Amino acid sequence: MTEPTAVAGEDSAVISTQGLTKRYRGGQLAVEALDLSVPRGSVFGFLGPNGSGKTTTIRMLLGLIEPTGGTARLLGEPMPEAVRRVLPRVGALIEGPALYGFLSGRENLLRYDAADPTADPRTRAARVDRALERVGLSAAARKKARAYSLGMKQRLGLAAALLQPRELLVLDEPTNGLDPQGMREIRSLVRELAGDGITVFLSSHLLDEIEQVCTHTAVMHRGRLVVQGTVAEMAAGARGRLAVTTPDPVEAARVLKEQGVSDLVTDGEELSGDPPPGDLAELNAALVRADVRVRAFGLRRASLEDVFVSLTGEGFDVAG
Amino acid sequence: MSQAEAAGPVHGERARTAPRAVSPLWSLGLFRSELLITFRRWRTLALLAVLAAVPVLVGIAVKIETSDGGTVGGGGGEGPAFISQITNNGLFLVFTSLAATLPFFLPMAVGVVAGDSVAGEAGAGTLRYLLVAPAGRTRLLLAKLTAVLTFCLAATLTVAMAALVTGALLFPTGEVTLLSGTTVSFGEGLLRALAIAAAVALSLLGLAALGVFVSTLTNSGIAAMAATVGLLITVQIVNSIPQLDGVHPFLFPNYWLSFADLLRDPVYWDDLLKNLGLQALYTAVFGSAAWARFNNRDVTA
Numbered sequence: 001m002t003e004p005t006a007v008a009g010e011d012s013a014v015i016s017t018q019g020l021t022k023r024y025r026g027g028q029l030a031v032e033a034l035d036l037s038v039p040r041g042s043v044f045g046f047l048g049p050n051g052s053g054k055t056t057t058i059r060m061l062l063g064l065i066e067p068t069g070g071t072a073r074l075l076g077e078p079m080p081e082a083v084r085r086v087l088p089r090v091g092a093l094i095e096g097p098a099l100y101g102f103l104s105g106r107e108n109l110l111r112y113d114a115a116d117p118t119a120d121p122r123t124r125a126a127r128v129d130r131a132l133e134r135v136g137l138s139a140a141a142r143k144k145a146r147a148y149s150l151g152m153k154q155r156l157g158l159a160a161a162l163l164q165p166r167e168l169l170v171l172d173e174p175t176n177g178l179d180p181q182g183m184r185e186i187r188s189l190v191r192e193l194a195g196d197g198i199t200v201f202l203s204s205h206l207l208d209e210i211e212q213v214c215t216h217t218a219v220m221h222r223g224r225l226v227v228q229g230t231v232a233e234m235a236a237g238a239r240g241r242l243a244v245t246t247p248d249p250v251e252a253a254r255v256l257k258e259q260g261v262s263d264l265v266t267d268g269e270e271l272s273g274d275p276p277p278g279d280l281a282e283l284n285a286a287l288v289r290a291d292v293r294v295r296a297f298g299l300r301r302a303s304l305e306d307v308f309v310s311l312t313g314e315g316f317d318v319a320g
Numbered sequence: 321m322s323q324a325e326a327a328g329p330v331h332g333e334r335a336r337t338a339p340r341a342v343s344p345l346w347s348l349g350l351f352r353s354e355l356l357i358t359f360r361r362w363r364t365l366a367l368l369a370v371l372a373a374v375p376v377l378v379g380i381a382v383k384i385e386t387s388d389g390g391t392v393g394g395g396g397g398e399g400p401a402f403i404s405q406i407t408n409n410g411l412f413l414v415f416t417s418l419a420a421t422l423p424f425f426l427p428m429a430v431g432v433v434a435g436d437s438v439a440g441e442a443g444a445g446t447l448r449y450l451l452v453a454p455a456g457r458t459r460l461l462l463a464k465l466t467a468v469l470t471f472c473l474a475a476t477l478t479v480a481m482a483a484l485v486t487g488a489l490l491f492p493t494g495e496v497t498l499l500s501g502t503t504v505s506f507g508e509g510l511l512r513a514l515a516i517a518a519a520v521a522l523s524l525l526g527l528a529a530l531g532v533f534v535s536t537l538t539n540s541g542i543a544a545m546a547a548t549v550g551l552l553i554t555v556q557i558v559n560s561i562p563q564l565d566g567v568h569p570f571l572f573p574n575y576w577l578s579f580a581d582l583l584r585d586p587v588y589w590d591d592l593l594k595n596l597g598l599q600a601l602y603t604a605v606f607g608s609a610a611w612a613r614f615n616n617r618d619v620t621a
Contacts, residue, residue: 062452064619087454094452098445102361114353115453115460118342121349160449 012076013037014168014199015044015061019070022056030056032223033070038201038216043194045210045231046203047308048220054203055095057220058172062092075167088118091166093174097157101146105137105156108145112160119164131159135189151182158189169193170201175209187213207308219308226311242275242283245296252292259286272300350455354463355470358433364471367429368478374425375417375483382406382413383490402580410487411496411506414513415583417483418476418520422576423556426475430524431548433471434531437464438614440541442621457615461532465607468528476521480513502585512582519579523595526572526602527552533610539621569594572602 015038022031031053038044048054059065061072063080072079074086099108109128113119119127132138135155140148148156154174161169171190175183190213194200204210210217211231218228227234242261246252249266257264260276261283275283284297358364386407402419405412438461441447450460487493496509504512531548538544552573558564559571568574575595581588 059448059618059620063454064448064451066616066618083454084456087452090452092449092452094448096445098449100357100444100446103357111353111357112449112453114349115450115455117347117350117454117456117459119346119349120343121346157449 012040013073014040014042015072015074015201017057017061017070017072020057020060020067020072021069022053022060022065023068029223031060031067034225036218036225036228038199040199041197042216043190043200043202043214045214045217046201046220047207047210047217048203048205050205052220053223054205054220055172058092058094058170058201058203062087062090062094062170064094084117088116088164089167090170091161091164091168092170092172093154093157093161094170094172096173096176097153097160099145099148099153099156101144103145104142105145105148105152105159106132106141108156109160109163113163116164127163131162134162135159136185150177151179151185154178154182154186158186162193166198168199168201172203173205174202175204175206183209219311221311226308240299241272242280243296243298243300244271244287244294245269246271246287246292246294248292251290252287252294255287255290255292256283259283269295275299347459350459350463351466354467358467358471359474363436364433367432368475371421371425371429371475371478372482374421375413375479376486378403378417378420379406379413379483379486379490405497406487406491408492409496409509410489410491410493411484411509411513413487413491414480414483415516415580417479418516418579419577421479422520422523422579423573424552426479426520427524427527427552427573428549429475430468430472430528431531431552432545434468434528435535435545435548436541437468437532438535438610439538439544440535442539442619443541445621447621448619451619458611461536461611461614464535465529465532465610468532469525472524472528473521476517476524480517484513498583498585499580500584504585516579516582519582519592519595520576522599523573523576523579524599526599526606529603529606529610530572533606533613536610536614536617570598572598574598 015036017034017036020031020034020036021029023029034053034057036057046054046057056065060067061074061079063083066080074082075089077086079086099105100111103111106128109131110124113124113128114121129138129141132141135158137152137155137159140152145153145156154177158171158174161171174190175186178186187209190200190202202210202214214231216228216230217234219226242256244252244256247269249269249271252271253264253266256271256273259282261273262276264271264273280297280299284294287294287297382403402412402415406416438447441450451457455463494506495503496506496512497503527548530551531544534548534551535541535544538547555571556573559568559573575591575598578591578595581590581592
């Protein structure tokens with residue numbers, strides 16, 4: 001998708017970058033020639049192992065870091081030049097929450113809201129209270145932030161991102177360090193916000209998180225964009241693995257190999273392998289003709305992890 | 321979830337087209353918030369408490385030493401300026417305390433607050449959230465400078481008020497004999513004390529700007545505080561070495577004690593004005609340096 005004009009039209013991308021590059025002073029290339037396009041209304045999963053350049057990209061998008069090359073547009077306007085016009089319409093959680101420990105949760109939000117020159121002081125208290133309510137922190141609003149648990153801090157960070165009506169939420173690793181219950185809460189909140197029509201740009205190193213929450217995704221690896229598209233396309237792009245359960249594994253393996261199944265793995269009564277192109281029914285017929293008793297036969301759906309491994313040839317835990 | 325929330329602050333599609341009417345006055349919210357944050361920190365309050373304790377201790381010490389009718393110091397040694405006059409007039413405790421705290425206590429407190437101003441926010445990570453709010457780098461730096469300058473004034477007034485109260489309680493007050501021998505009314509003495517407090521507060525501006533500049537160089541509040549206070553000590557040492565008197569007119573503490581000239585009749589303006597000029601120069605130079613640095617800096621913390 002290309003971004004021809006600066007007008008924030010209905011169909012234009014909410015985030016678009018062209019050749020976005022950041023080389024740190026030490027010469028280390030953190031982000032290289034990134035062409036990213038985030039459609040309006042999507043929940044966009046920005047995926048990559050720790051150290052793959054996700055956070056540097058987000059900081060460039062938000063005007064915290066100056067790119068060394070390329071351009072970035074947020075809501076159709078150039079960054080970092082349009083910081084003051086654009087950022088009031090963007091809520092952000094960057095690398096975890098940061099709070100004033102000696103202030104209460106509510107006072108923290110009042111402070112952040114006061115920093116926004118477009119925030120009306122007359123509605124400040126009401127907006128802060130609504131944001132607290134939205135993330136379920138009303139009861140703890142008057143507690144000092146230093147006494148908050150990590151989950152509560154994360155939620156307060158989200159509340160700060162929700163102080164004003166937003167068009168875009170940029171959430172960098174919003175579930176990092178949370179327990180499973182906390183993760184579920186954050187994810188359901190993200191779905192809810194997306195339901196309100198807000199575009200959500202969510203970075204994560206957790207594949208299943210992206211699969212559960214996102215409509216679109218882009219994969220970063222060692223500072224480069226490996227692929228981007230809808231989650232459905234991605235999973236469809238990588239072919240699933242054939243899985244056969246049979247009490248006759250040895251005979252089955254022979255037949256499947258004859259039929260062109262590669263990378264065959266036998267684990268007790270279960271066999272799996274990459275099927276050849278063509279109709280899988282032929283494989284099943286061949287098994288039956290060879291008197292192989294089949295208990296189960298099917299294609300295991302490819303996960304994003306399979307996509308990632310096939311794209312990079314590496315496990316996901318490897319940092320760039 | 322519920323309808324109450326649908327009417328809440330978050331409604332992306334509708335918000336997109338509705339332009340917000342923004343008052344330029346709303347920009348001032350950050351300045352107010354900055355002052356609130358500065359004076360709500362325990363560290364700030366502790367610094368002010370220590371500063372307030374100095375005149376009380378000096379006053380009590382003088383009272384005890386002179387309770388047998390003797391003079392301060394018993395004739396030997398010398399204390400801070402004006403200390404021998406305190407027993408005659410409590411108002412002199414204000415001058416003594418300012419003279420005693422100006423070389424180190426006051427600037428150290430200013431160095432701590434100024435050094436922490438930007439670096440402390442960076443270290444805590446709150447800087448990135450202020451900037452995406454978006455506070456605006458210039459506006460945030462101006463708010464920080466304003467808060468630090470306000471602290472200079474607050475710290476000076478704390479010393480002066482504590483000294484005035486202690487002096488009035490422990491010693492007689494009345495007509496004030498100036499350094500030039502003229503006697504003025506207590507009212508005019510008070511006015512001159514106020515002018516002196518203002519001169520002392522203004523004397524701290526150069527260091528405050530220097531501290532804010534140092535603060536933009538690092539992500540560690542402690543490092544910035546230590547560097548600023550270290551600079552202050554170094555400069556004070558250089559300023560006391562007579563062989564280096566060639567550079568003395570350019571050092572920010574060089575004319576600090578000129579505030580005593582306000583106790584002459586007529587007031588001797590020469591050094592007072594030189595001091596103000598020097599502080600203005602330091603504020604301009606380091607204020608611009610801080611701005612240049614802060615505006616071009618990658619915020620990675």
